[in-house]
Amino acid sequence: MTETLITDKIDRFLTEVRPETPCLVMDLDLVERAYRGLAETLPTARVFYAVKANPAPEILERLTRLGGCFDTASRGEIELVLAAGAGPERISFGNTIKKERDIAWAHAAGVRLYAFDCIAELEKIARAAPGAQVFCRILVKGEGAKWPLSKKFGCSPELGVELLTRARELGLEPYGVSFHVGSQQTDAAQWDLPIERSAGMFKALAEKGIQLKLVNLGGGFPGHHYQAGGVPPVAAYGITIMDSMTRHFGNDLPEMILEPGRGMVADAGVLHTEVVLVSNRDTRTHRRRWIYLDAGKFNGLIETLGEVIQYKIRTPHDGKEAGPVVLAGPTCDSLDILYEKADYRLPLDLAIGDTVQFIAVGAYCSSYASVGFNGFAPLKTYCV
Amino acid sequence: MTETLITDKIDRFLTEVRPETPCLVMDLDLVERAYRGLAETLPTARVFYAVKANPAPEILERLTRLGGCFDTASRGEIELVLAAGAGPERISFGNTIKKERDIAWAHAAGVRLYAFDCIAELEKIARAAPGAQVFCRILVKGEGAKWPLSKKFGCSPELGVELLTRARELGLEPYGVSFHVGSQQTDAAQWDLPIERSAGMFKALAEKGIQLKLVNLGGGFPGHHYQAGGVPPVAAYGITIMDSMTRHFGNDLPEMILEPGRGMVADAGVLHTEVVLVSNRDTRTHRRRWIYLDAGKFNGLIETLGEVIQYKIRTPHDGKEAGPVVLAGPTCDSLDILYEKADYRLPLDLAIGDTVQFIAVGAYCSSYASVGFNGFAPLKTYCV
Numbered sequence: 125m126t127e128t129l130i131t132d133k134i135d136r137f138l139t140e141v142r143p144e145t146p147c148l149v150m151d152l153d154l155v156e157r158a159y160r161g162l163a164e165t166l167p168t169a170r171v172f173y174a175v176k177a178n179p180a181p182e183i184l185e186r187l188t189r190l191g192g193c194f195d196t197a198s199r200g201e202i203e204l205v206l207a208a209g210a211g212p213e214r215i216s217f218g219n220t221i222k223k224e225r226d227i228a229w230a231h232a233a234g235v236r237l238y239a240f241d242c243i244a245e246l247e248k249i250a251r252a253a254p255g256a257q258v259f260c261r262i263l264v265k266g267e268g269a270k271w272p273l274s275k276k277f278g279c280s281p282e283l284g285v286e287l288l289t290r291a292r293e294l295g296l297e298p299y300g301v302s303f304h305v306g307s308q309q310t311d312a313a314q315w316d317l318p319i320e321r322s323a324g325m326f327k328a329l330a331e332k333g334i335q336l337k338l339v340n341l342g343g344g345f346p347g348h349h350y351q352a353g354g355v356p357p358v359a360a361y362g363i364t365i366m367d368s369m370t371r372h373f374g375n376d377l378p379e380m381i382l383e384p385g386r387g388m389v390a391d392a393g394v395l396h397t398e399v400v401l402v403s404n405r406d407t408r409t410h411r412r413r414w415i416y417l418d419a420g421k422f423n424g425l426i427e428t429l430g431e432v433i434q435y436k437i438r439t440p441h442d443g444k445e446a447g448p449v450v451l452a453g454p455t456c457d458s459l460d461i462l463y464e465k466a467d468y469r470l471p472l473d474l475a476i477g478d479t480v481q482f483i484a485v486g487a488y489c490s491s492y493a494s495v496g497f498n499g500f501a502p503l504k505t506y507c508v
Numbered sequence: 509m510t511e512t513l514i515t516d517k518i519d520r521f522l523t524e525v526r527p528e529t530p531c532l533v534m535d536l537d538l539v540e541r542a543y544r545g546l547a548e549t550l551p552t553a554r555v556f557y558a559v560k561a562n563p564a565p566e567i568l569e570r571l572t573r574l575g576g577c578f579d580t581a582s583r584g585e586i587e588l589v590l591a592a593g594a595g596p597e598r599i600s601f602g603n604t605i606k607k608e609r610d611i612a613w614a615h616a617a618g619v620r621l622y623a624f625d626c627i628a629e630l631e632k633i634a635r636a637a638p639g640a641q642v643f644c645r646i647l648v649k650g651e652g653a654k655w656p657l658s659k660k661f662g663c664s665p666e667l668g669v670e671l672l673t674r675a676r677e678l679g680l681e682p683y684g685v686s687f688h689v690g691s692q693q694t695d696a697a698q699w700d701l702p703i704e705r706s707a708g709m710f711k712a713l714a715e716k717g718i719q720l721k722l723v724n725l726g727g728g729f730p731g732h733h734y735q736a737g738g739v740p741p742v743a744a745y746g747i748t749i750m751d752s753m754t755r756h757f758g759n760d761l762p763e764m765i766l767e768p769g770r771g772m773v774a775d776a777g778v779l780h781t782e783v784v785l786v787s788n789r790d791t792r793t794h795r796r797r798w799i800y801l802d803a804g805k806f807n808g809l810i811e812t813l814g815e816v817i818q819y820k821i822r823t824p825h826d827g828k829e830a831g832p833v834v835l836a837g838p839t840c841d842s843l844d845i846l847y848e849k850a851d852y853r854l855p856l857d858l859a860i861g862d863t864v865q866f867i868a869v870g871a872y873c874s875s876y877a878s879v880g881f882n883g884f885a886p887l888k889t890y891c892v
Contacts, residue, residue: 176882197839197883218840219838219882221838222785248860274842276798276842283789398607401629402628405625408667450659452605454603458658494877495875496584499559499580499583499585499586
């Protein structure tokens with residue numbers, strides 16, 4: 125079942141190069157396919173890739189060649205994007221939490237577009253990036269998402285209207301509204317309410333003589349391969365979102381941007397790992413086999429936290445008799461368990477030294493990895 | 509209240525050097541004091557510092573000079589210890605999950621002492637490190653610990669006896685027993701049951717003609733400064749543990765080793781961070797002020813997970829009027845919130861650009877930090 129989820133290109137790389145485990149292998153053609161899929165389903169929107177999902181230079185270069193834009197969280201990410209060859213006009217400084225000196229640096233580098241969600245951030249932008257285009261992030265409920273968002277980001281639409289009004293007074297260009305419906309959002313209808321709210325803000329500001337131009341639809345587009353039962357195809361998101369946009373904005377559609385992270389790279393990556401230990405202790409203490417891998421929570425698989433995302437796993441013995449297992453990483457940390465509550469079953473023949481692949485791990489994997497916890501090196505990424 | 513918890517040496521460094529935030533500042537004299545405290549309270553035990561808690565070279569060098577030994581989790585950590593000047597006879601390869609090629613490498617480097625908890629690991633050691641000293645980790649309940657351990661490590665004492673018997677047949681030296689009572693263990697009485705179990709294993713094996721020599725008492729020794737209500741002084745641990753040892757082993761005491769990690773370095777470190785944003789949004793969406801710092805879950809403060817460990821915080825406005833806050837890190841990740849459920853209160857005057865210190869962050873901080881999530885650099889460590 126899982127075999128077809130690893131592309132021939134990745135499989136050939138694993139067979140021919142035999143890279144040391146653990147490592148992440150990304151198929152850039154799948155990234156490109158995801159980019160084109162998003163761009164085609166919402167042809168009037170511009171795609172700003174959320175660099176934090178996977179900042180591998182090869183990914184940024186491929187997207188740059190395709191004409192993509194970039195949502196960045198820090199000076200570090202902006203530097204990566206510029207190094208990949210994209211100009212500053214293709215960059216959004218999308219983090220609502222920025223140091224003033226980093227804003228000033230980005231402004232000097234030519235970045236025009238900045239996010240904010242409170243007055244203090246707006247004032248920083250006004251001082252450090254005079255005349256910049258700013259968009260206000262509003263807070264919406266993220267139901268239906270695997271990783272619903274907290275209240276960390278966003279203000280109420282009412283405050284947003286006040287702040288965007290203030291932005292003009294501060295010499296900035298009040299440019300638009302953004303929101304985020306939650307990561308791995310499987311219900312495209314969740315975009316409707318924040319689009320309605322955004323349209324309301326456009327209207328309220330128009331009455332003050334301020335013409336907003338942009339709706340930033342955020343991320344939330346899902347990876348397709350790690351969710352049991354599947355998720356809607358990307359085309360369905362386009363139809364539902366465009367339906368909301370025309371319903372709430374009429375024919376006078378604003379600029380739209382998307383910020384896919386997971387939806388762009390999740391399916392394109394395979395985590396290649398090795399079985400370090402198979403432990404059948406005794407039934408007095410352990411009901412199941414424990415399989416210890418050389419990748420764990422601290423070097424690639426942090427998204428197993430809470431066991432919400434349950435990756436599909438390929439082993440060399442797929443199809444043979446399987447039994448229940450607990451899966452854990454290689455560190456001495458007792459939190460470094462991947463799946464204990466989840467009911468994973470793996471072949472009884474799985475043995476020390478076998479390599480095993482986790483499917484659709486391209487997002488939030490390598491950059492989350494620790495700098496060297498327990499003395500294990502950060503995860504290496506190969507792009508093929 | 510918190511002022512006295514930062515040493516003059518660290519304060520002088522912060523004032524004179526004004527290091528860029530965020531960074532971790534370790535006072536090596538406090539590490540030395542913790543080492544001496546542990547060594548004095550259990551003078552017959554050898555202290556093996558658990559390198560994973562903080563692998564800064566300066567810490568390893570100081571402990572090497574003091575005569576310390578090292579509990580290591582990987583080839584990477586062994587290399588760090590050897591580079592600090594300690595010989596391989598002072599190293600325990602204490603992870604029960606090791607690649608056979610790493611065992612072979614350690615054996616060639618002169619490391620003699622290896623942990624295991626199942627037959628497959630024992631067989632790897634027998635093949636890759638013939639003649640090595642091995643100790644078996646047993647599983648005990650970790651009540652009273654802030655971070656109780658999972659079932660990831662350890663077997664039953666009954667299986668341990670079988671495995672140590674098998675060790676001799678495999679040409680290894682069955683050397684001892686280890687256990688771990690859980691991290692930040694505030695109840696020294698928790699050592700009693702596993703010591704009793706260990707003594708039982710010594711006896712059972714003696715009847716087979718195998719004389720074990722070592723009880724590895726593991727870690728669990730607490731940091732003192734971040735727990736409300738305080739924890740017992742280290743001397744109390746020594747008394748209670750020695751009482752258990754003599755009660756269960758009589759006068760024929762085995763070698764003992766301790767593996768403090770948190771107990772050695774937690775109190776010695778201060779995380780120096782800057783306020784990036786103070787957000788008073790409106791009461792429609794947010795009840796409290798949000799304070800955003802340039803350190804968060806992914807660059808130093810991962811142990812705020814679950815908000816179990818509640819660090820004391822020093823601000824430039826301590827003593828002035830305070831109000832409730834939510835504390836969060838700088839990334840675009842909605843999980844990057846430090847304290848939301850916990851009832852933190854900070855001065856109303858706290859402003860963007862102020863520096864703030866987290867107290868007793870010396871353990872499980874820098875090495876856990878991500879390699880660059882959201883484009884933020886890993887945490888820098890300064891040892892003074």
